[in-house]
Structures are given as structure tokens and as C-alpha cells.
Amino acid sequence: MQKKEKSKLRLELPPALAQRWDLAFQSFRRRVASYDALPQLAFLGILSGLLTGAVILLFRLAIEWPLSYLLPDGNPEAFEGLSALLRVTLPLCGALTLALVLLRLGVQNRKVGVAHVMERLGYHQGYISLKSGLLQFFCGIMTIVSGQSAGREGPAVHLGATASSLLGQRMRLPNNSIRMLVGCGTAAAVSASFNTPIAGVIFAMEVVMLDYTINGFTPIILAAVTAAVVSQSVYGDDPAFIVPGFSLESLFELPYIVAAAILISLFSVLFVKVMTQTMTRVKAGIVWKLLLAGLITGTTALAFPEVMGIGYDTVNQSIAGTLPFLFLITIALMKLLVTATTIGLGMPSGIIGPTLFIGATLGGALGVLAQNLMPTLASEPGFYAVLGMGAMMGSVLQAPLAAIMAVIELTRNPNVILPTMLIIILSSLIASHYFKQRSVFLAILQLQGLDYKAEPLTMALRRISVGAIMERSIKRAKQQVSWAECQLILKEQPKWIVIEGEDKPRAVLPAADLARYLDENKPEEDFDPDAMTLDLLSIPAQRRDAASLHIQATLEEALQRFNDKGVEALYVERTSAPLIKPIIGVITRAEIDSFYRYKAK
Numbered sequence: 001m002q003k004k005e006k007s008k009l010r011l012e013l014p015p016a017l018a019q020r021w022d023l024a025f026q027s028f029r030r031r032v033a034s035y036d037a038l039p040q041l042a043f044l045g046i047l048s049g050l051l052t053g054a055v056i057l058l059f060r061l062a063i064e065w066p067l068s069y070l071l072p073d074g075n076p077e078a079f080e081g082l083s084a085l086l087r088v089t090l091p092l093c094g095a096l097t098l099a100l101v102l103l104r105l106g107v108q109n110r111k112v113g114v115a116h117v118m119e120r121l122g123y124h125q126g127y128i129s130l131k132s133g134l135l136q137f138f139c140g141i142m143t144i145v146s147g148q149s150a151g152r153e154g155p156a157v158h159l160g161a162t163a164s165s166l167l168g169q170r171m172r173l174p175n176n177s178i179r180m181l182v183g184c185g186t187a188a189a190v191s192a193s194f195n196t197p198i199a200g201v202i203f204a205m206e207v208v209m210l211d212y213t214i215n216g217f218t219p220i221i222l223a224a225v226t227a228a229v230v231s232q233s234v235y236g237d238d239p240a241f242i243v244p245g246f247s248l249e250s251l252f253e254l255p256y257i258v259a260a261a262i263l264i265s266l267f268s269v270l271f272v273k274v275m276t277q278t279m280t281r282v283k284a285g286i287v288w289k290l291l292l293a294g295l296i297t298g299t300t301a302l303a304f305p306e307v308m309g310i311g312y313d314t315v316n317q318s319i320a321g322t323l324p325f326l327f328l329i330t331i332a333l334m335k336l337l338v339t340a341t342t343i344g345l346g347m348p349s350g351i352i353g354p355t356l357f358i359g360a361t362l363g364g365a366l367g368v369l370a371q372n373l374m375p376t377l378a379s380e381p382g383f384y385a386v387l388g389m390g391a392m393m394g395s396v397l398q399a400p401l402a403a404i405m406a407v408i409e410l411t412r413n414p415n416v417i418l419p420t421m422l423i424i425i426l427s428s429l430i431a432s433h434y435f436k437q438r439s440v441f442l443a444i445l446q447l448q449g450l451d452y453k454a455e456p457l458t459m460a461l462r463r464i465s466v467g468a469i470m471e472r473s474i475k476r477a478k479q480q481v482s483w484a485e486c487q488l489i490l491k492e493q494p495k496w497i498v499i500e501g502e503d504k505p506r507a508v509l510p511a512a513d514l515a516r517y518l519d520e521n522k523p524e525e526d527f528d529p530d531a532m533t534l535d536l537l538s539i540p541a542q543r544r545d546a547a548s549l550h551i552q553a554t555l556e557e558a559l560q561r562f563n564d565k566g567v568e569a570l571y572v573e574r575t576s577a578p579l580i581k582p583i584i585g586v587i588t589r590a591e592i593d594s595f596y597r598y599k600a601k
Contacts, residue, residue: 025171029551032177033465038218044168044177045184045219049226051167052160052188056227057234059159060193062141063152067309070145079147079301079308087147087305088298094146095294098139098348099287105135110286112136112348113154115444117161117182118208122445122452125175125462125554126165126182133162139348147308148297149339151353153193157208160189160227174465174552180219183209187220188227194240195231197224199406207399207439210452211459239410242316246383247415253370253377257419260366260384261391261426267332267362268395268427269435271340271355272443278344279447286346293342304334311335311357315389318364321381325372328365332358351440355396356389363388386411387423394424395431398439403428460596461556466549469595470572470585471495479506479537483518484529490515496586498546498571499536505546506537508569508586513541544568544588550575551584555592562589 031037032044068074072081082090102110111119112135120128140155164185168178183204191200201224205212282289300307306314314331317323339354366388367381386407394403407420431437438446445452475494477485479501489497490511497509517539523532537543547565549558551574561570572585 029171029173029177030467033174033467036215038215041177041180041215041219042222044173044181045222046226047167048160048164048181048184048219049188049223050230051163052185052223053192053227053230055159055163056156056189056192057231059137059140059156060152060235062137063144066141066145075313077309077311077313080305082147082305082308084302087301087308088295090147091294091297091301091308092291093294094142094148095290095297095347096287097146098142099290101135101138102286102290102346102348109135110346110348112139112158113350114157114208114352115441117158117186118441118452119445119448119450120161120165121179121182121208123450125557126161126179127169127175128158128162128165128182130162130166133159133166136162136348140350143347143349144309146294147301148294148347148349149307149309149311149335149342149354150347150349151310151356152350153190153352154350156189156193156350157186160185160192161208164188164223172552174467175554175557176463176465178552179209179462179554180216183216183220184223187224191224192227192231194406194410195228195235195237196239196406196409197221197228199402199409200224200227202405203399203402206402207397207441211463213463216463239412240312241319241410243319243386243411243413244380244382245413245415246380246386246411247413248383248419249379250377252374253379254419254422256366256370256374256378257387257423258426260363260387261423262430263366264359264362264388264391264423265395265427265430265435267336267358268355268392268431269437271336271358271396272437272440274337274340275344275440276443276447278341279444282345289345290347293345293347296341296345297338300334300338304331306331307335307338310353312353315357315360315385318360318385319382321364321367321385323361323364325365325368328361328368332361332365335361351396352393355392359388359390359392360385361388362392383416386416387419390420391423391427395427395437396440398428398432398437398442400424400428457596458556461559461592462554464555464595465551466553466555466558466570466572466587467551467585469555469591470587471591472585474498474508474571474583474586475511476500476505476583477536480533480535482530483523483527483532483534486514486518486534487529490518496569497536498583498586499543504548505571505583507543508546508571509536509541509543513543514539517541546571546586548573548581549587555595558587559589559592 032040064076067076071078136158143150161182164181168181186208187200187204191197364385367384370378390403390407394400403424473495475489476498494511498505499507545567546569547567549570569588571583573581
């Protein structure tokens with residue numbers, strides 16, 4: 001008996017405290033429904049940064065710990081020290097493991113990476129499932145540990161966005177806040193991975209959110225800073241790459257930098273083209289495609305083991321200027337072809353890391369060439385390696401501002417600002433304008449039949465939840481009501497009356513119209529108000545057909561609901577318990593139009 005009673009013990013708050021806590025959270029949710037609730041959004045940004053920072057630390061540890069045992073000297077970058085047999089079998093075994101896992105999932109459930117985060121933002125209001133995050137965690141570890149040509153930044157963005165999205169879902173926040181939290185998680189993930197908080201903020205706004213607002217910057221900046229602090233507490237303040245104090249030796253180098261921008265833009269176009277063509281043309285099952293991807297990586301690694309893994313050791317060597325020209329240009333091309341092909345075959349690899357590798361080695365090769373062509377004027381090869389990293393990243397991602405900030409934060413050297421801006425802007429412009437290249441993530445979404453929209457109206461409506469502008473002064477009433485009930489309803493001075501049907505509300509009625517009808521149709525003084533009934537669907541009034549909408553919806557979702565249902569009003573519900581959905585407000589299309597015209601701008 002005593003044992004049975006113990007099993008029922010639970011950690012529950014006292015009823016009064018639980019009710020107060022729930023009321024406080026309702027007030028918090030109501031505030032963050034509006035996009036100008038800066039204190040509340042700032043608090044969410046800090047929470048997102050702490051959570052994402054912890055997740056990224058766990059992710060990095062899960063990668064580095066097995067590699068420290070697998071690779072020579074405990075160096076998690078030393079794939080070059082593996083035997084020829086291991087260089088082939090390791091990627092193949094990793095590809096087979098990934099194939100067997102992904103084979104058990106449907107095509108829609110296999111999606112990972114930055115493109116998937118953008119899809120969830122564009123089509124699902126930023127809702128990302130725990131299952132998706134766990135899959136990305138496993139795939140991110142497996143691709144890097146097994147030596148695939150991959151980066152950890154793309155998986156990190158997915159993990160950060162997932163953690164932050166789940167935080168918002170757990171708190172039952174309105175959808176506009178969940179979208180914002182996805183941006184916070186994205187910025188925090190990039191910040192924790194590279195130790196570049198500013199670049200993380202710009203990447204989140206420029207690549208994923210495609211939206212710049214002052215109110216949006218505040219929580220995202222706090223998330224990036226918080227995640228950087230969490231990362232620095234374990235890995236220190238050192239940047240991801242070792243960059244000496246470079247500077248532009250002569251203004252006569254600028255024409256050469258322009259030529260380098262043209263070449264790098266061609267490499268970026270080639271990268272996206274090879275990847276998309278592979279996706280389009282190779283028709284096979286997931287197992288065969290991933291095995292082919294593993295075989296391509298393994299056989300290439302026989303001659304060029306540098307293509308395996310993240311490759312930041314090779315990036316640092318390129319920046320240090322210790323590698324010869326022919327090796328640099330060859331390894332840049334090999335990394336490009338292997339990465340683009342394997343990702344096109346379905347390998348769930350990160351894209352950002354390989355673009356930095358390709359840019360650094362290609363830039364380093366151009367730096368060696370520059371010193372041979374103009375030995376007294378050219379800057380060091382490592383200077384061009386840094387410029388190449390930024391140019392390749394900016395061109396492939398079509399995110400020039402994020403690339404510029406990444407280079408500035410990585411070098412911590414103001415002397416590189418001018419040439420960095422020049423080469424990144426030119427390479428991005430040439431790729432987008434002359435070759436019509438979109439961001440690699442947008443290209444992936446396009447191949448999936450998705451269009452990631454960023455029109456001003458859409459973005460403005462996504463920032464606000466219906467809870468911020470809906471009319472909360474409402475009363476519910478049956479279709480048949482007595483005269484006395486009408487008077488009681490009007491005594492509370494509601495703006496809308498929700499008319500109930502047999503199974504759900506049928507329409508909403510302006511309370512002013514009911515009051516006018518009662519005033520104009522007063523019966524004899526001796527009538528019985530309880531006996532006289534009215535049909536609220538028959539009296540003269542400007543009723544509006546109505547459909548349901550959840551309180552977490554954004555104004556964009558409300559507008560879509562209007563279009564889908566062909567109604568004139570929406571009654572807003574809140575889930576208080578399973579199958580219990582009290583109506584807490586009414587919103588009309590006119591209120592959305594008025595908000596956008598006079599407030600959203």
C-alpha cells in the first residue's frame with residue numbers, strides 16, 4: 001500500500017502557484033505576439049544562445065572524441081595519416097551506415113541542413129521536429145567521422161535551429177516568436193562554430209531569414225553573443241583559423257584581385273552546377289547513390305587524402321603559405337568535384353565548410369602565382385587564401401555581407417577590409433548577374449519544387465501573431481437566444497458575438513447590430529423577455545461567415561486561411577486541454593489590411 005502511494009508522488013506546483021505561473025506565461029505569450037516586445041524577445045534570444053551553445057559543444061565533442069582515437073596522434077584532422085586501405089573503406093563504411101539509416105525513412109524525412117531549416121521557415125512557420133534534429137546530429141557525426149567531404153557548420157545550423165524551435169514549441173509561443181527563435185538558433189550555431197558572432201547574425205538574417213529589421217536584430221545578436229561565450233568557455237577565444245596580420249601590399253594588386261574574383265566566381269558556379277546536375281540526372285536508390293558517393297570520396301582520397309573530413313588543417317596551411325601552387329589548385333578542384341558530386345548523390349554533408357576549403361586553397365594558389373608574377377608588389381599567399389575563403393563562401397551562398405563579416409572577424413585585421421569587400425562583392429555579383437546563380441540553398445529548394453519567398457508583405461505579416469491585433473472583446477451565443485439573454489450579452493459591451501452552430505461556430509455578429517435591432521424592435525412593455533426568442537442568423541445584421549484559427553498563427557497564416565476558406569472573419573482558439581479549445585478573439589481581413597498599411601511599415 002505504501003509502495004503504491006509512493007508511485008503516485010509527483011513534483012507538482014501548488015494549485016495557486018501553478019495558476020499564477022500559467023497566467024504569467026499567458027501574459028508573456030501575448031506580449032511576444034507583437035514584434036516590438038523587445039525585453040521579452042531579448043530574453044528568448046539569451047535562452048536560445050545558451051541552449052544552442054550547449055548543443056554545439058556536444059556536437060563538436062561527439063565528432064572530435066571518436067576521431068581522436070581513430071586518427072594518428074589523436075589529431076581529429078589527420079586523415080592524411082591513414083593507410084590507403086582505410087582511406088577507401090572508411091568512407092564506404094560510413095556511406096553504407098548512412099544509407100541503411102536513411103533507407104528506413106521516407107524521402108521527406110531524410111532532409112537535413114540549412115536548406116531544410118529554410119523550408120521549415122518558409123512553409124511550416126519554423127516548426128522543426130526533435131526527430132529531424134536527432135537525424136541531423138547522427139548524420140553530421142557520421143559524415144565527418146567517416147571521412148566524407150563535409151563541414152560541421154551546416155549541421156550546426158540545423159541543430160541550433162531545431163533546439164531553439166523546440167524551445168518555442170515547448171513554451172507554446174506564437175508562431176512569429178518561433179520563427180524568430182529559429183533565426184536566433186542559426187546565428188548562435190554559426191557564432192559557436194567559428195567564434196564569429198557578427199557573421200552569425202548576418203548569416204541568419206541574410207541567408208536563412210532573408211529579413212532585416214531593428215527589432216529582429218536584438219534577440220539574434222544576444223543569441224549569437226551568448227553562444228560565443230558558451231563556446232569560448234570550453235574552446236577559448238581563438239578563432240577557427242590561424243591568420244597572421246596580413247595587409248594589402250600595394251594598390252596595384254587591385255586589378256589582380258578583380259581577376260581573382262572572376263575566377264572564384266567561376267568555381268562557385270561550377271560547384272552549384274555539378275551539385276544540381278548530379279541531383280537531377282542520377283536516378284537510383286538511396287543505398288546505391290550513397291555507396292557511389294562513398295566510393296568517389298575513398299578513391300579520390302587515395303591520391304588526395306586532404307579531401308576527407310572538414311579539412312581545416314589544410315586551410316590553415318594555405319593561410320600559412322606553406323603549400324605549392326600545383327598542389328593547391330589541384331586540391332581545390334578535387335574538393336569541389338568530390339563535395340558537389342557526393343552532396344548531389346544525397347550525402348547529408350555540410351556545404352559551408354567545403355566552400356571555405358575550396359576558397360582558401362584556390363586563393364592560396366592565386367597568391368603563389370601573384371608572387372611569381374609581381375614579387376615586389378604582391379601580398380603573401382595566405383592573404384589571398386583568406387580573400388578566397390570569403391569570396392567562395394559569399395558567391396556560393398549568395399551572402400556577401402555575411403562573408404565579409406566572417407573574414408573580418410576571423411582575421412581581426414582592419415587592413416583586409418577593402419580588398420575583402422572588393423573580391424566578395426565582385427565574385428557574388430558575377431555569379432548571380434552573369435551566370436544567374438542563386439544561393440546554393442535556394443537551388444536545392446528549387447529542385448525540391450519549393451519557392452522560398454521573401455516579399456515585403458509576406459515578411460511583415462510573418463513578424464506578427466494574430467494575438468497582437470485580434471479583438472478580444474467577444475461573447476459566445478447560441479443561434480436561438482431569448483431577449484433577456486441578448487440584453488445580458490450586450491451589458492458586457494462586446495464588439496463581436498460568436499454564433500454557435502451544432503458542432504462549431506457558424507458566423508460572427510457585430511454586437512452593435514444586435515443592439516440596434518433590439519432598440520428598433522422593442523415589444524410591448526408587458527412582454528416576457530425570457531419567452532421571446534431571436535434567431536441571430538436571421539435578424540438584419542452585417543454577419544460574417546467565420547472559420548477557426550489557432551492563437552499561435554501569424555498574420556500570414558491568417559491571410560492564407562481567409563483565402564482557403566473564403567470567409568470574412570476568423571475566430572481565434574487557444575488549446576487549454578485536449579479537445580478543449582476556448583474562443584478568445586476574432587480577427588477580420590480588414591484589421592490585417594489596416595495593420596499592414598499603418599503599423600507594419
